[in-house]
Amino acid sequence: EAQVTQNPRYLITVTGKKLTVTCSQNMNHEYMSWYRQDPGLGLRQIYYSMNVEVTDKGDVPEGYKVSRKEKRNFPLILESPSPNQTSLYFCASSATVGRGGEDTQYFGPGTRLTVL
Amino acid sequence: AQTVTQSQPEMSVQEAETVTLSCTYDTSENNYYLFWYKQPPSRQMILVIRQEAYKQQNATENRFSVNFQKAAKSFSLKISDSQLGDTAMYFCAFATDSWGKLQFGAGTQVVVTP
Numbered sequence: 001e002a003q004v005t006q007n008p009r010y011l012i013t014v015t016g017k018k019l020t021v022t023c024s025q026n027m028n029h030e031y032m033s034w035y036r037q038d039p040g041l042g043l044r045q046i047y048y049s050m051n052v053e054v055t056d057k058g059d060v061p062e063g064y065k066v067s068r069k070e071k072r073n074f075p076l077i078l079e080s081p082s083p084n085q086t087s088l089y090f091c092a093s094s095a096t097v098g099r100g101g102e103d104t105q106y107f108g109p110g111t112r113l114t115v116l
Numbered sequence: 117a118q119t120v121t122q123s124q125p126e127m128s129v130q131e132a133e134t135v136t137l138s139c140t141y142d143t144s145e146n147n148y149y150l151f152w153y154k155q156p157p158s159r160q161m162i163l164v165i166r167q168e169a170y171k172q173q174n175a176t177e178n179r180f181s182v183n184f185q186k187a188a189k190s191f192s193l194k195i196s197d198s199q200l201g202d203t204a205m206y207f208c209a210f211a212t213d214s215w216g217k218l219q220f221g222a223g224t225q226v227v228v229t230p
Binding site: 031033035040041042043044045048058088090092094095103104105107109110112 | 120122158159160161163166207209214215216217218220221222223
């Protein structure tokens with residue numbers, strides 16, 4: 001089954017304690033992305049990756065890191081989490097890179113993060 | 117920069133009735149893609165419908181249809197014959213490439229009542 005998986009689904013942590021949210025897709029997709037969802041703001045892109053070893057900032061990258069060492073994985077790293085990073089996080093992937101592509105983005109199930 | 121505006125925070129509709137959600141966007145691009153995503157209580161993001169800006173014909177998917185007005189930069193979603201399972205948050209989204217970054221609106225909570 002084609003899917004994007006995220007782990008953990010729920011996480012409660014404390015300020016300053018480093019954490020990683022994993023994202024994995026089994027569709028051999030080139031493009032992967034992280035979003036955060038906050039009430040009244042919709043989803044906002046944090047980082048994206050167009051292929052292995054190619055990553056770039058989205059709209060709200062402060063306080064986050066990513067890496068893309070393998071095509072299927074795109075972990076989100078919070079080196080020193082703060083309460084304002086309490087949010088719902090989504091990983092997404094899609095196959096096509098390049099103008100003219102008409103592909104659907106697949107979303108993971110979401111990770112609910114609470115930073116105390 | 118592109119912006120997406122959903123002006124209706126919440127809408128209520130009775131089963132079997134029709135509800136229309138509004139979405140406006142701002143862009144200087146001529147070619148782009150517009151989407152409606154549904155987020156039920158499970159929080160999963162589900163693509164409902166997609167519209168390519170270069171296509172004049174409005175997209176339709178079963179009970180879901182859009183009214184795309186390019187000159188007005190408007191992209192409304194009509195849900196016909198509403199069902200209880202349609203209760204969800206609905207997000208309008210914009211992208212310059214169908215596979216790339218999505219710019220989301222704030223969302224509209226739809227509640228379908230018996």
